[in-house]
Amino acid sequence: AVAVRATESGRLVLRNTSEGYGEAEYAADPAQEVDRGNHSWANYFLAGYKGVFEALRELGREAPAPRGLEVLVDGRVPAGSGLSSSSALVCASALAVAAAHGVEFSKPEVAEFTRKCEQHVGTMSGGMDQAISVMGEAGLAKLIEFGPVRTHDVPLPPSCCFVVANSLSVSKKAETAAGRYNLRVLECMLASALIAVRLGLPREEAMQKETLRDVEPLLVAKKGGLDAVSEVLHEAPYSAEEVEGLLGFSIAEVIGARASLTPSVAEAEKAGGFKLLQRAQHVYREAQRVLQFKEVCEGRKEDAGLLQELGRLMDESHASCSELYECSSPELDELVAVAKRNGALGARLTGAGWGGCMVALVADGQQDAYIAAVKEQYFKQRVDAGVLDAATLDGDQVIFASKPSRGASTIATADLFAEAGAP
Secondary structure, three states: OEEEEEEOOOEEEEEEOOOOOOOEEEEOOOOOOOOOOOOOOHHHHHHHHHHHHHHHHHOOOOOOOOOEEEEEEOOOOOOOOOOOHHHHHHHHHHHHHHHHOOOOOOHHHHHHHHHHHHHHHOOOOOOHHHHHHHHOOOOEEEEEEOOOOEEEEEEOOOOEEEEEEEOOOOOOOOOOHHHOHHHHHHHHHHHHHHHHHHOOOOHHHHOOOOOOOOOHHHHHHHHOOHHHHHHHOOOOOEOHHHHHHHHOOOHHHHHOOOHHHOHHHHHHHHHOOEOHHHHHHHHHHHHHHHHHHHHHHHHOOOOHHHHHHHHHHHHHHHHHHHHOOOOOOHHHHHHHHHHHHOOOOEEEEOOOOOOOEEEEEEEOOOHHHHHHHHHHHHHHHHHHOOOOOHHHHHOOOOEEEEOOOOOOOOOOOOOHHHHOOOO
């Protein structure tokens, strides 16, 4: 939750109720740059603040004069847990800033501009986290599409329950973006451009193909299906020189104005090259699994096999994340294995990966026994090793059952600042 109080100070004063998150202060200037070298929690508020004014400009709407704000942030989502804490903070901040300035946006508009403005912290976000943070609804999964952002309701079987467990391996998305999150973005962009060139598009046109979805129709038309991507790209990693030679233009030209992707070129070299085929295979197969999940939910009466089918898709998804996209971690893989041994019908990492949380599909009514078993077989080991406080296991801090809930909203309320002891 982000509470704001307008002031005449011309300053943004940010406070956080959680320990370890110090106070920050900035000028009330939407044009100021976010200091990416300083990985502060306050950067995410500042990104949302800037995003409101940038969105108004892009939408051709008049922006109000920037106001000073006192800001109080409170939350229970663990940082770096893969539960979209950064995107949730950006979205909540943007909504609070908009409300403080008397500005209204539609939910799709908020989802779209927060996707863009989170890039101010240095992460080339894809938009899924922001979309569900804003457009979620109780009891429904959402199929999310982009260009423009839109969602489709997916009714979930009443007998399913999702249980989230924290691997306790922190996923520092912004700090490690160059060699992880942003590198995957760049690999997918390069794969898209190279597929376009290999299938006969002029190089100038191929440069405009920035996502694997952009070249999907071309693959189907020329090769008969998406699985044929293995006939277009080779399995061995590509060097930067090989990519540029095949494309006929530089990687810098592909990156363009996305300066945050430039460090990923050197990171790819350290890792042995760009794994373009593996990333493309993951993306295309994962997209197919999403559609299959939707079809199973919509087109089949609930029976003994329905949850098993959904669980199978989740299992396949995690295997692909681990083996093809390589965004899992040893802790996440271990946690998934523990989940499967103890009755989870399916389990996969959630969020950006490289640590954070796992989500498991469990039959409703069995979650208590499942949670107890995972605590015993995964978390108790961490307690014994001194990594985790034993008292943590008594609550829902490391593992909890969850069902889909409503997305972000704006609430007019009492003076939370006085209640929190702020001057």
